[in-house]
Amino acid sequence: xxxxxxxxxxTTNLYSGVIYHGVEHKILKSGKFLFLTTDVNMGExxxxxxxxxxxxDEKIKELIANTPVITIPSSVYxxxxxxxxxxxxxxxxxxxxxxxxxxxxxxDGIFSSDTDFEVVKDRFRIWKGSELLKFxxxxx
Numbered sequence: 001x002x003x004x005x006x007x008x009x010x011t012t013n014l015y016s017g018v019i020y021h022g023v024e025h026k027i028l029k030s031g032k033f034l035f036l037t038t039d040v041n042m043g044e045x046x047x048x049x050x051x052x053x054x055x056x057d058e059k060i061k062e063l064i065a066n067t068p069v070i071t072i073p074s075s076v077y078x079x080x081x082x083x084x085x086x087x088x089x090x091x092x093x094x095x096x097x098x099x100x101x102x103x104x105x106x107x108d109g110i111f112s113s114d115t116d117f118e119v120v121k122d123r124f125r126i127w128k129g130s131e132l133l134k135f136x137x138x139x140x
Protein backbone atom coordinates (compact mmCIF):
# COMPACT_ATOMS: atom_id res chain seq x y z
CA UNK A 1 0.00 0.00 0.00
CA UNK A 2 1.46 3.32 -1.11
CA UNK A 3 1.47 6.20 1.37
CA UNK A 4 -1.12 8.85 0.54
CA UNK A 5 0.06 12.45 0.40
CA UNK A 6 -3.07 14.60 0.00
CA UNK A 7 -6.13 13.57 1.98
CA UNK A 8 -9.53 15.16 2.34
CA UNK A 9 -10.82 14.90 5.90
CA UNK A 10 -14.48 14.70 6.84
CA THR A 11 -16.17 16.52 9.70
CA THR A 12 -16.35 13.57 12.10
CA ASN A 13 -12.67 12.68 11.81
CA LEU A 14 -11.64 16.33 11.96
CA TYR A 15 -13.72 16.89 15.10
CA SER A 16 -12.24 13.78 16.72
CA GLY A 17 -8.75 14.85 15.66
CA VAL A 18 -8.94 18.28 17.27
CA ILE A 19 -11.01 17.51 20.37
CA TYR A 20 -9.91 14.03 21.44
CA HIS A 21 -6.46 12.45 21.67
CA GLY A 22 -7.13 9.16 19.89
CA VAL A 23 -6.25 7.72 16.50
CA GLU A 24 -7.52 10.69 14.48
CA HIS A 25 -5.50 13.11 16.62
CA LYS A 26 -2.29 11.11 16.12
CA ILE A 27 -2.83 11.03 12.37
CA LEU A 28 -3.82 14.69 12.10
CA LYS A 29 -0.84 15.90 14.16
CA SER A 30 1.70 13.50 12.60
CA GLY A 31 2.76 15.87 9.84
CA LYS A 32 2.83 12.92 7.43
CA PHE A 33 -0.10 14.06 5.28
CA LEU A 34 -1.51 17.22 3.75
CA PHE A 35 -5.12 17.49 4.94
CA LEU A 36 -7.76 19.51 3.13
CA THR A 37 -11.39 20.17 3.94
CA THR A 38 -14.11 22.52 2.78
CA ASP A 39 -15.20 25.81 4.26
CA VAL A 40 -18.57 24.14 4.87
CA ASN A 41 -16.97 21.35 6.91
CA MET A 42 -14.91 23.83 8.93
CA GLY A 43 -18.04 25.87 9.63
CA GLU A 44 -19.79 22.73 10.80
CA UNK A 45 -16.87 21.96 13.14
CA UNK A 46 -17.19 25.41 14.69
CA UNK A 47 -20.95 24.97 15.20
CA UNK A 48 -20.55 21.49 16.74
CA UNK A 49 -17.81 22.67 19.12
CA UNK A 50 -19.92 25.63 20.21
CA UNK A 51 -22.97 23.42 20.75
CA UNK A 52 -21.21 20.48 22.43
CA UNK A 53 -18.47 22.23 24.40
CA UNK A 54 -19.98 25.71 24.79
CA UNK A 55 -16.71 27.40 23.82
CA UNK A 56 -16.66 31.09 22.98
CA ASP A 57 -16.05 32.18 19.39
CA GLU A 58 -12.49 33.36 20.08
CA LYS A 59 -11.43 29.98 21.49
CA ILE A 60 -13.00 28.19 18.52
CA LYS A 61 -11.24 30.51 16.03
CA GLU A 62 -7.92 29.86 17.77
CA LEU A 63 -8.43 26.09 17.63
CA ILE A 64 -9.32 26.20 13.93
CA ALA A 65 -6.36 28.47 13.15
CA ASN A 66 -4.01 25.96 14.79
CA THR A 67 -5.50 22.92 13.07
CA PRO A 68 -3.14 21.40 10.46
CA VAL A 69 -5.81 21.39 7.77
CA ILE A 70 -6.15 23.66 4.75
CA THR A 71 -9.67 25.01 4.32
CA ILE A 72 -10.74 25.24 0.68
CA PRO A 73 -13.39 27.85 -0.21
CA SER A 74 -16.54 26.85 -2.06
CA SER A 75 -15.45 28.90 -5.08
CA VAL A 76 -12.92 26.13 -5.82
CA TYR A 77 -15.37 23.20 -5.83
CA UNK A 78 -18.77 24.78 -6.53
CA UNK A 79 -18.74 23.60 -10.17
CA UNK A 80 -18.79 20.00 -8.91
CA UNK A 81 -21.66 20.30 -6.40
CA UNK A 82 -24.33 18.89 -8.73
CA UNK A 83 -22.19 15.88 -9.65
CA UNK A 84 -21.33 15.31 -5.99
CA UNK A 85 -25.00 15.55 -5.06
CA UNK A 86 -25.77 12.82 -7.60
CA UNK A 87 -23.09 10.62 -6.02
CA UNK A 88 -23.77 11.05 -2.29
CA UNK A 89 -26.59 13.56 -1.76
CA UNK A 90 -29.29 10.95 -1.17
CA UNK A 91 -27.12 9.18 1.40
CA UNK A 92 -26.00 12.31 3.28
CA UNK A 93 -26.40 15.83 1.88
CA UNK A 94 -23.84 17.15 4.39
CA UNK A 95 -21.13 15.14 2.60
CA UNK A 96 -21.78 16.76 -0.80
CA UNK A 97 -19.23 19.61 -0.43
CA UNK A 98 -16.38 17.24 0.49
CA UNK A 99 -17.17 14.93 -2.43
CA UNK A 100 -17.34 17.99 -4.71
CA UNK A 101 -13.87 18.94 -3.51
CA UNK A 102 -12.68 15.38 -4.16
CA UNK A 103 -14.00 15.63 -7.72
CA UNK A 104 -12.36 19.01 -8.27
CA UNK A 105 -8.79 18.60 -6.99
CA UNK A 106 -6.11 15.94 -7.13
CA UNK A 107 -6.11 13.85 -3.97
CA ASP A 108 -5.24 10.44 -2.58
CA GLY A 109 -8.60 9.82 -0.96
CA ILE A 110 -10.87 10.74 1.90
CA PHE A 111 -10.01 10.15 5.57
CA SER A 112 -13.33 9.13 7.09
CA SER A 113 -14.90 6.57 9.38
CA ASP A 114 -18.34 7.57 8.09
CA THR A 115 -20.03 4.67 6.27
CA ASP A 116 -21.89 7.17 4.06
CA PHE A 117 -18.73 7.48 1.97
CA GLU A 118 -19.01 3.80 0.98
CA VAL A 119 -21.20 4.92 -1.93
CA VAL A 120 -18.21 6.70 -3.51
CA LYS A 121 -15.52 4.12 -2.76
CA ASP A 122 -15.40 3.18 -6.45
CA ARG A 123 -14.39 6.79 -7.22
CA PHE A 124 -12.18 7.63 -4.23
CA ARG A 125 -10.10 5.69 -1.77
CA ILE A 126 -11.71 5.89 1.68
CA TRP A 127 -9.01 5.71 4.33
CA LYS A 128 -9.68 4.42 7.84
CA GLY A 129 -7.61 5.49 10.83
CA SER A 130 -6.07 2.04 11.28
CA GLU A 131 -4.74 2.17 7.69
CA LEU A 132 -3.19 5.61 8.08
CA LEU A 133 -1.60 4.77 11.44
CA LYS A 134 0.71 2.39 9.58
CA PHE A 135 2.26 5.39 7.84
CA UNK A 136 2.52 7.32 11.10
CA UNK A 137 4.49 4.49 12.66
CA UNK A 138 1.95 3.47 15.28
CA UNK A 139 -0.39 0.54 15.61
CA UNK A 140 -4.11 0.91 16.18
